[in-house]
Amino acid sequence: xxxxxxxxxxxxxxxxxxxxxxxxxxxxxxxxxxxxxxxxxxxxxxxxxxxxxxxxxxxxxxxxxxxxxxxxxxxxxxxxxxxxxxxxxxxxxxxxxxxxxxxxxxxxxxxxxxxxxxxxxxxxxxxxxxxxxxxxxxxxxxxxxxxxxxxxxxxxxxxxxxxxxxxxxxxxxxxxxxxxxxxxxxxxxxxxxxxxxxxxxxxxxxxxxxxxxxxxxxxxxxxxxxxxxxxxxxxxxxxxxxxxxxxxxxxxxx
Amino acid sequence: xxxxxxxxxxxxxxxxxxxxxxxxxxxxxxxxxxxxxxxxxxxxxxxxxxxxxxxxxxxxxxxxxxxxxxxxxxxxxxxxxxxxxxxxxxxxxxxxxxxxxxxxxxxxxxxxxxxxxxxxxxxxxxxxxxxxxxxxxxxxxxxxxxxxxxxxxxxxxxxxxxxxxxxxxxxxxxxxxxxxxxxxxxxxxxxxxxxxxxxxxxxxxxxxxxxxxxxxxxxxxxxxxxxxxxxxxxxxxxxxxxxxxxxxxxxxxxxxxxxxxxxxxxxxxxxxxxxxxxxxxxxxxxxx
Numbered sequence: 001x002x003x004x005x006x007x008x009x010x011x012x013x014x015x016x017x018x019x020x021x022x023x024x025x026x027x028x029x030x031x032x033x034x035x036x037x038x039x040x041x042x043x044x045x046x047x048x049x050x051x052x053x054x055x056x057x058x059x060x061x062x063x064x065x066x067x068x069x070x071x072x073x074x075x076x077x078x079x080x081x082x083x084x085x086x087x088x089x090x091x092x093x094x095x096x097x098x099x100x101x102x103x104x105x106x107x108x109x110x111x112x113x114x115x116x117x118x119x120x121x122x123x124x125x126x127x128x129x130x131x132x133x134x135x136x137x138x139x140x141x142x143x144x145x146x147x148x149x150x151x152x153x154x155x156x157x158x159x160x161x162x163x164x165x166x167x168x169x170x171x172x173x174x175x176x177x178x179x180x181x182x183x184x185x186x187x188x189x190x191x192x193x194x195x196x197x198x199x200x201x202x203x204x205x206x207x208x209x210x211x212x213x214x215x216x217x218x219x220x221x222x223x224x225x226x227x228x229x230x231x232x233x234x235x236x237x238x239x240x241x242x243x244x245x246x247x248x249x250x251x252x253x254x
Numbered sequence: 255x256x257x258x259x260x261x262x263x264x265x266x267x268x269x270x271x272x273x274x275x276x277x278x279x280x281x282x283x284x285x286x287x288x289x290x291x292x293x294x295x296x297x298x299x300x301x302x303x304x305x306x307x308x309x310x311x312x313x314x315x316x317x318x319x320x321x322x323x324x325x326x327x328x329x330x331x332x333x334x335x336x337x338x339x340x341x342x343x344x345x346x347x348x349x350x351x352x353x354x355x356x357x358x359x360x361x362x363x364x365x366x367x368x369x370x371x372x373x374x375x376x377x378x379x380x381x382x383x384x385x386x387x388x389x390x391x392x393x394x395x396x397x398x399x400x401x402x403x404x405x406x407x408x409x410x411x412x413x414x415x416x417x418x419x420x421x422x423x424x425x426x427x428x429x430x431x432x433x434x435x436x437x438x439x440x441x442x443x444x445x446x447x448x449x450x451x452x453x454x455x456x457x458x459x460x461x462x463x464x465x466x467x468x469x470x471x472x473x474x475x476x477x478x479x480x481x482x483x484x485x486x487x488x489x490x491x492x493x494x495x496x497x498x499x500x501x502x503x504x505x506x507x508x509x510x511x512x513x514x515x516x517x518x519x520x521x522x523x524x525x526x527x528x529x530x531x532x533x534x535x536x537x538x539x540x541x542x
Contacts, residue, residue, distance in 0.1 A: 037319065040319050040322060040323075041318065041319060041322055044352075044354045047315070047352070047354075048315050048319070051311045051312045051314075051315050052312060052315065055309045055311075055312040058308070058309075059309075171307070172307060175306075175307040175308050176304060176305070176307075178304070179304060206308060207308060209308075210308040212308075212311055213310065213311040213349055213351065216311060217351040217352075219351065
């Protein structure tokens with residue numbers, strides 16, 4: 001119940017935030033621009049709109065997840081409002097989880113609004129409704145949940161600016177872990193290979209959540225792949241949140 | 255306060271006008287020089303995919319949209335053709351299922367740039383990743399038949415196109431005649447007409463139309479060559495001009511030249527050429 005109250009409060013707080021609105025505005029602008037850009041190509045117009053819209057939804061979602069995510073805990077610390085909260089009968093894990101769920105709810109609303117707009121634009125210009133791209137949107141949401149969790153993790157022990165940099169770096173690395181794997185394969189046997197493989201499995205593999213191209217080309221995505229990716233994302237989020245709680249509980253507010 | 259606002263408004267207006275002027279000057283200074291973005295080699299697609307942060311498909315679209323600008327340009331230098339090849343090649347690595355790029359890019363590289371090997375690589379890459387698409391082997395076949403004179407390969411790819419779903423009824427017919435009519439420019443024209451009918455891009459259609467006119471000239475040159483040989487066997491020498499052929503009744507009329515050039519006969523070697531077509535499109539090997 002307490003978690004729920006914090007989550008709803010966080011949701012309301014973020015929804016009123018100017019940064020959130022400006023980001024949503026730019027994301028919508030990008031959707032509009034995709035229609036404009038698609039006129040440059042001949043044939044395959046819907047592909048350009050779909051690609052640009054899905055990428056736009058993802059990129060702006062990541063920006064919201066990181067920049068709003070780091071502020072959730074950071075702001076409370078900065079404004080010293082954390083003292084009021086922790087003096088109440090609320091456990092620290094409840095506070096953190098509430099904050100996380102609140103932002104997840106915001107991202108869910110964001111992604112829903114954007115998807116409706118994207119589908120509307122696409123239908124208006126091409127008379128097509130590619131339902132299968134909704135699967136890509138689902139995995140984008142799971143990716144955003146992972147990024148949000150990492151932003152919260154970093155903000156439990158670092159300043160907002162540094163947390164943003166760390167979360168952004170993790171997002172970039174998360175998309176390039178394939179290189180680590182290839183490097184490990186080339187290194188041959190030995191300690192280095194084991195270390196590289198460990199780092200590869202330890203870091204989030206965000207490429208798992210990228211099925212945009214597949215759905216745009218209407219290539220069927222196996223149900224077990226979807227199930228596995230969603231489970232991977234949710235399990236990773238749970239791990240990050242557990243780590244965040246662990247750090248946050250030991251933190252001394254002075 | 256009001257005075258201040260008015261002053262600021264005026265300042266903004268003047269500053270805006272000045273910015274516009276300066277930007278215009280910069281554009282003027284840049285004009286004339288090669289546009290770097292068009293000629294800068296595109297990095298390898300695999301490398302781009304690694305750094306695309308999950309946006310490989312979007313990057314492919316951006317490259318394709320830039321490639322279309324080059325296709326739409328007035329002149330196509332070999333440098334631009336090479337750039338176009340590298341852009342489409344990288345885009346196909348980024349988004350292998352975007353077969354449309356392979357089709358349009360490949361046809362343009364072949365019909366407008368005469369870069370047949372680049373064109374083939376693009377078609378083959380597209381076909382490897384889209385093995386159910388009949389157009390790609392069909393285009394590959396036409397490149398091998400028309401320009402590269404590899405008739406066995408041409409027949410092989412036309413045969414593959416004929417077996418794929420969605421192919422028009424004429425493809426199997428072409429496949430069956432292809433080998434028998436190796437090297438015949440009339441057949442080449444027929445193939446190009448088929449590509450023309452299946453291409454949507456206006457710029458590429460224009461290039462194909464030009465190519466069809468050139469092939470018509472080829473057909474005329476072929477027919478004139480035969481008449482010249484008959485002339486030689488009767489008079490023991492080559493005719494000096496097309497008119498001589500006409501006067502001797504070897505041809506019914508001087509062929510209409512769609513390119514607007516003239517047919518010239520070399521009286522020493524008996525070779526016939528066209529002033530608007532300095533290089534023959536189809537080179538006929540002795541052993542077909």
